[in-house]
Amino acid sequence: DAGVIQSPRHEVTEMGQEVTLRCKPISGHDYLFWYRQTMMRGLELLIYFNNNVPIDDSGMPEDRFSAKMPNASFSTLKIQPSEPRDSAVYFCASSLRDNSPLHFGNGTRLTVT
Amino acid sequence: SQQGEEDPQALSIQEGENATMNCSYKTSINNLQWYRQNSGRGLVHLILIRSNEREKHSGRLRVTLDTSKKSSSLLITASRAADTASYFCARGGSYIPTFGRGTSLIVHP
Numbered sequence: 001d002a003g004v005i006q007s008p009r010h011e012v013t014e015m016g017q018e019v020t021l022r023c024k025p026i027s028g029h030d031y032l033f034w035y036r037q038t039m040m041r042g043l044e045l046l047i048y049f050n051n052n053v054p055i056d057d058s059g060m061p062e063d064r065f066s067a068k069m070p071n072a073s074f075s076t077l078k079i080q081p082s083e084p085r086d087s088a089v090y091f092c093a094s095s096l097r098d099n100s101p102l103h104f105g106n107g108t109r110l111t112v113t
Numbered sequence: 114s115q116q117g118e119e120d121p122q123a124l125s126i127q128e129g130e131n132a133t134m135n136c137s138y139k140t141s142i143n144n145l146q147w148y149r150q151n152s153g154r155g156l157v158h159l160i161l162i163r164s165n166e167r168e169k170h171s172g173r174l175r176v177t178l179d180t181s182k183k184s185s186s187l188l189i190t191a192s193r194a195a196d197t198a199s200y201f202c203a204r205g206g207s208y209i210p211t212f213g214r215g216t217s218l219i220v221h222p
Contacts, residue, residue: 004155043214056209093155102148102158
């Protein structure tokens with residue numbers, strides 16, 4: 001298996017622009033998670049899905065953030081409009097079932113200028 | 114907070130020495146998981162210990178769990194320069210896997 005695939009690997013954008021991050025989970029995994037990692041706040045859970053349904057989005061910082069999972073093999077995290085404080089590494093992870101180990105992608109490093 | 118908290122924040126040792134990292138948590142768990150993160154990469158799962166287990170081994174890794182103290186430790190024996198990474202614990206319980214800030218381990222050759 002290729003593992004969790006995220007794209008793009010790096011994204012540099014200007015404040016106010018829309019940013020879309022993409023994730024392909026491991027086939028057969030029921031859970032998908034979006035995390036954000038910064039030096040200041042560590043690794044924060046933003047939202048997670050079970051069988052394509054959003055279960056908990058309490059970690060999504062603002063209405064500017066939205067996430068979708070239209071099918072079992074694809075998810076997006078969108079920021080509109082982006083702000084400099086959104087600069088971080090965004091990780092997608094998937095797991096087979098409840099309480100199973102997480103498999104992480106290599107992240108998208110987002111820089112908003 | 115339901116997250117695990119790792120201690121120490123940073124650890125610097127010589128190759129061949131053992132490295133011990135600790136994790137504390139606040140609520141009940143089904144299991145506790147340890148992960149490693151190399152610079153610029155995603156987290157990689159190392160080992161999972163269930164709440165009814167007290168110790169688990171995997172190669173040079175040894176994990177202990179004390180549910181009465183709500184703590185776990187990760188021991189890396191005979192460390193290598195390639196073990197340089199950040200190490201995180203995650204609590205598995207009522208399923209929202211959250212992480213602490215991790216322990217940054219540097220192993221000097």
